[in-house]
Structures are given as structure tokens and as C-alpha cells.
Amino acid sequence: MTKRKIFAGAMSALAAAAGFSAVPASAATQGTLGATSTGNITITASVPSRARITGLADISFMNQDPATAASAAQNVCVWSNTATKAYTVTASGSGAGNGFTLTNGSTAVPYSVSWASSINQTSGIALTSGAASTSLTSAATNQTCASGPTASASLIVGMSTSDLGAMSAGSNYIGTLTLLVAPL
Amino acid sequence: MILWKSLIGLTAIALTCGLETDATAQSARISGLEDVDFGTLVTLSDQSRSQSVAVCSYKNNPQRLPYAVTALGSGTNGAFSLASGPGTLNYEVQWSDSPAQTNGIALQPGVPRSGQNNAATGFTCSQQADTASLTLTIRATELATAYAGSYSGSLQVTVAPQ
Numbered sequence: 001m002t003k004r005k006i007f008a009g010a011m012s013a014l015a016a017a018a019g020f021s022a023v024p025a026s027a028a029t030q031g032t033l034g035a036t037s038t039g040n041i042t043i044t045a046s047v048p049s050r051a052r053i054t055g056l057a058d059i060s061f062m063n064q065d066p067a068t069a070a071s072a073a074q075n076v077c078v079w080s081n082t083a084t085k086a087y088t089v090t091a092s093g094s095g096a097g098n099g100f101t102l103t104n105g106s107t108a109v110p111y112s113v114s115w116a117s118s119i120n121q122t123s124g125i126a127l128t129s130g131a132a133s134t135s136l137t138s139a140a141t142n143q144t145c146a147s148g149p150t151a152s153a154s155l156i157v158g159m160s161t162s163d164l165g166a167m168s169a170g171s172n173y174i175g176t177l178t179l180l181v182a183p184l
Numbered sequence: 185m186i187l188w189k190s191l192i193g194l195t196a197i198a199l200t201c202g203l204e205t206d207a208t209a210q211s212a213r214i215s216g217l218e219d220v221d222f223g224t225l226v227t228l229s230d231q232s233r234s235q236s237v238a239v240c241s242y243k244n245n246p247q248r249l250p251y252a253v254t255a256l257g258s259g260t261n262g263a264f265s266l267a268s269g270p271g272t273l274n275y276e277v278q279w280s281d282s283p284a285q286t287n288g289i290a291l292q293p294g295v296p297r298s299g300q301n302n303a304a305t306g307f308t309c310s311q312q313a314d315t316a317s318l319t320l321t322i323r324a325t326e327l328a329t330a331y332a333g334s335y336s337g338s339l340q341v342t343v344a345p346q
Binding site (some may be wrong): 039 | 210212213215216217218221222237240266268270275309320322328329331332336339340345
């Protein structure tokens with residue numbers, strides 16, 4: 001047994017002198033020979049910042065009375081895994097320059113977008129197309145709000161009577177609103 | 185007179201040799217362990233890392249012995265968890281008594297799992313090739329709710345002849 005240890009030690013010294021590394025540097029400790037033997041390893045991992053938005057639903061203002069302002073509010077789920085659960089939301093429309101507009105193919109009609117960081121709200125901070133909101137905080141504890149709070153924010157889309165009044169009767173207007181959430 | 189002294193001397197030597205053998209009757213060693221770095225966990229799916237390790241468990245050199253393996257994490261009460269500030273990331277530990285495996289029996293913190301087969305005797309222990317596998321897994325469900333950050337922890341693995 002003693003002879004083997006010396007042999008292994010001599011080989012390690014020669015390897016070091018030659019510039020070769022027998023084993024890569026490691027914080028792991030190996031067990032020693034004994035009645036029991038214990039070794040230790042270090043484990044590391046990194047989780048990147050993430051955010052997710054779910055629970056969105058299409059909005060319909062079909063057959064809207066132009067004398068009455070249109071407004072549609074919906075609860076959505078926004079989740080952030082940062083320690084503060086903070087996020088920003090950026091909205092962009094399908095109109096020219098990503099504007100918040102609906103079109104019937106020839107005429108564009110604007111709509112407004114507002115956001116609240118709590119649920120069941122019918123008003124909130126006005127969003128500007130392409131501009132990130134201020135820092136908001138999510139109460140969601142699940143990526144899709146499948147557990148814990150069932151939603152964490154409110155999206156409010158509206159159309160004014162003046163804009164409704166400019167629309168052609170019997171003509172369908174359509175548009176797309178894109179919402180981007182980013183963790184902070 | 186001279187003959188008796190010689191006989192007594194020989195007997196004393198024989199007894200000493202016998203005592204040294206009994207004191208080291210059962211022996212074990214675990215080696216080949218390496219640190220585990222899961223890296224940046226971007227994909228929300230189960231993440232596993234496996235490694236082969238060498239385990240010796242024997243008695244009186246020629247006799248192989250099965251062994252029990254026990255794992256203890258650095259979490260509360262030895263839990264298998266990594267920490268990043270207030271956040272924790274739990275992982276699972278599996279052991280196989282064959283090398284190059286990517287799964288095995290599940291270990292619980294501090295609970296010995298006996299009956300692990302061993303390929304090494306005392307004569308071969310110092311040159312023993314890998315005989316077992318250690319697998320760590322972080323489940324997608326853990327990743328789905330984990331706080332952002334850098335996590336770390338340690339795992340202690342003990343083997344004992346049965």
C-alpha cells in the first residue's frame with residue numbers, strides 16, 4: 001500500500017513539472033479510505049430574468065354606438081421572476097409606425113391603450129406605442145396564474161366618440177395590438 | 185532457555201499482525217467526484233447532470249462488500265436545494281451502482297440506501313475504475329417558478345460497507 005502511494009505521488013510531481021495537468025481544478029473533495037468514506041461536491045446554477053404575459057383575449061367593439069365611448073377592460077396575467085417581481089410593458093399597434101389604429105382597408109381609426117398593475121381596473125396609465133412603461137410590480141406567483149392570484153394586471157382599450165363618429169357604418173375595422181413584457 | 189524465548193517472540197509477532205488486520209477489516213472509499221455546474225438554465229425543461237464515481241467497499245482485502253450510500257444536501261435539514269438570496273432551487277439525487285448511468289434509485293436526504301453492489305476489493309481499490317453513477321436533476325416545475333439569480337449549494341455523499 002505504501003509503495004503505491006509513493007508511486008502515484010512521484011507521477012503527479014513529474015506531470016506537474018512537464019506542464020501537464022492530471023485532473024482539472026475542482027472544489028470537490030474525495031473520500032478517504034476508512035470505515036466509511038465521505039466526499040463533497042459544489043453545485044451551481046443560474047436562472048435568467050424572465051417575464052411572461054398570458055390570459056389575453058381578443059376585443060370586439062362590433063355594432064358600437066358612436067355616441068357612446070367604447071371601453072373594454074380585461075384582466076391579464078403578467079409574471080416576473082426577479083426578486084422584486086418588477087416588469088415593464090410596451091405596446092405596439094398594427095397601424096402606420098406601429099400606431100394604435102384599426103383599419104377597414106382605406107381608413108384608419110385610432111384607439112387608446114391603458115394599463116394597470118392590478119386587476120379589475122377600468123382605467124390606468126396611458127401607454128404610448130413603442131415606449132416601455134414605468135416599472136410595474138406583479139403579484140403573480142405562477143407563470144400563467146394557474147395557482148395563486150388568477151390575474152395580476154388590467155388592459156384597457158378604448159375608442160372615443162369622435163373617433164367612432166368618423167367610422168363608416170357597416171364597415172369592419174380590424175387591428176392587432178402587441179404587448180411586450182420585460183423583467184426588471 | 186533460548187528456544188523458549190524464540191517461541192515467545194514469534195507468537196507475539198503473530199498476535200500483532202492479527203490485530204492490525206482486524207482493525208481495518210471493513211473499508212470504503214468514494215472518489216472521482218466532480219463539482220456540478222448546471223450553467224444558465226434558459227430552457228424550462230428537466231435538467232440533469234450525471235457523473236461516474238468510483239466506490240470501494242471491502243473486508244480484509246479480498247472480500248467485496250455491498251455498501252450503503254447516503255446523501256446530504258446543504259439546504260435546511262440536509263435538503264437537496266440550492267440557494268440564491270431568499271430563493272431556493274430544489275434538485276433530486278439519484279444513485280446507481282453501475283457507471284455511466286443517467287438515472288438510478290432516488291436518494292432522500294440523510295437516508296442510507298443499502299444493497300449497493302461493489303466491484304472493488306482491497307487489492308484493487310487504489311486503482312479502481314468507476315463503479316457507480318450520481319445524477320442530479322432540477323425539474324421544470326422548479327425552474328418555472330424560480331427567482332432569477334445565481335444559485336449554489338453542496339452535496340455530501342457517504343458510502344459505508346454493510
